[in-house]
Amino acid sequence: MTAPHGHGNGPMNKLALVTGATSGIGKAFAERLAADGHDLIVVGRDKDRLEEFAAGRPGVSVRAVAADLSTDTGIDTVAAICADEPLTMLVNNAGVAHYMPLAELPAAKARELVHVKVVAPTMLTRAAVAGMRERGAGNIINVAGMIAFSGPADKSVMPRRAVYAGALAHLVAMSQALGAELADTGVRVQVLCPGVVATEFHSRQGLDMSAVPRMSAEDVVTAALRGLELGEVVCAPGVEDAGLLDAIFRAHLTAFGGQSPELASRYRAR
Numbered sequence: 001m002t003a004p005h006g007h008g009n010g011p012m013n014k015l016a017l018v019t020g021a022t023s024g025i026g027k028a029f030a031e032r033l034a035a036d037g038h039d040l041i042v043v044g045r046d047k048d049r050l051e052e053f054a055a056g057r058p059g060v061s062v063r064a065v066a067a068d069l070s071t072d073t074g075i076d077t078v079a080a081i082c083a084d085e086p087l088t089m090l091v092n093n094a095g096v097a098h099y100m101p102l103a104e105l106p107a108a109k110a111r112e113l114v115h116v117k118v119v120a121p122t123m124l125t126r127a128a129v130a131g132m133r134e135r136g137a138g139n140i141i142n143v144a145g146m147i148a149f150s151g152p153a154d155k156s157v158m159p160r161r162a163v164y165a166g167a168l169a170h171l172v173a174m175s176q177a178l179g180a181e182l183a184d185t186g187v188r189v190q191v192l193c194p195g196v197v198a199t200e201f202h203s204r205q206g207l208d209m210s211a212v213p214r215m216s217a218e219d220v221v222t223a224a225l226r227g228l229e230l231g232e233v234v235c236a237p238g239v240e241d242a243g244l245l246d247a248i249f250r251a252h253l254t255a256f257g258g259q260s261p262e263l264a265s266r267y268r269a270r
Helices: 024-035 048-055 073-082 105-135 162-181 217-230 243-257
Strands: 015-019 037-043 060-065 089-091 138-143 187-190
Touching: 015 024, 015 073, 015 105, 024 037, 024 089, 024 138, 024 217, 024 243, 037 048, 037 138, 048 060, 060 073, 060 089, 073 105, 089 105, 105 138, 105 187, 138 162, 138 217
Parallel strands: 015 037, 015 089, 037 060, 089 138, 138 187
Antiparallel strands: none
């Protein structure tokens, strides 16, 4: 843990805040960004892991912030940092899954999931974006997943995960709309949608994914950073044909544009 960042008269350092930075995709982001010369603010629940990471990066400034983003207090603590520090990158990566049918999902777990994957990224992005816009530069990466596109799947698709799929879909729609809001400001927004990744994520949910082909967290980060360079708002590291994504979004806009103030004929009394 070292001095504050970027408040002097010299050129602004690259400063990234990464949530969920102690394992998986978040740790891979933190490692890559540190290697690229970013100073870091790493956020997670495990203080010991955060401090271990910080101690192992002598070439850059690393500030460890222990915060629980399933709580309002944790979110407010990190949002204040996002508002006060001159971030050049925000990576909203923290996550929990809690795969189970909604009727069986304990209220505490439902609340935790929505706080971590919906409320926290929304409030942290809100806190960071004003300063980025004023400075005319910044990158925001919201880590979602391909499950965001699984809503139309039929009952055969397992495991059940209605709240998780909905939370990730929120990140996709928010990122797309925010990207349009910030057009021509120098601030770029990306929603990162990997498939199954080789991390601790699933094992923490009690799921054995060892037999499932999985992408490495490092490859996910490579895709995200290259996707920023390509100007992709939706980055899907495992989708070879990007036209598939374009087709989804064109269909969305076609449906959106196909509405009318007149009641559709299928709903009229016969």
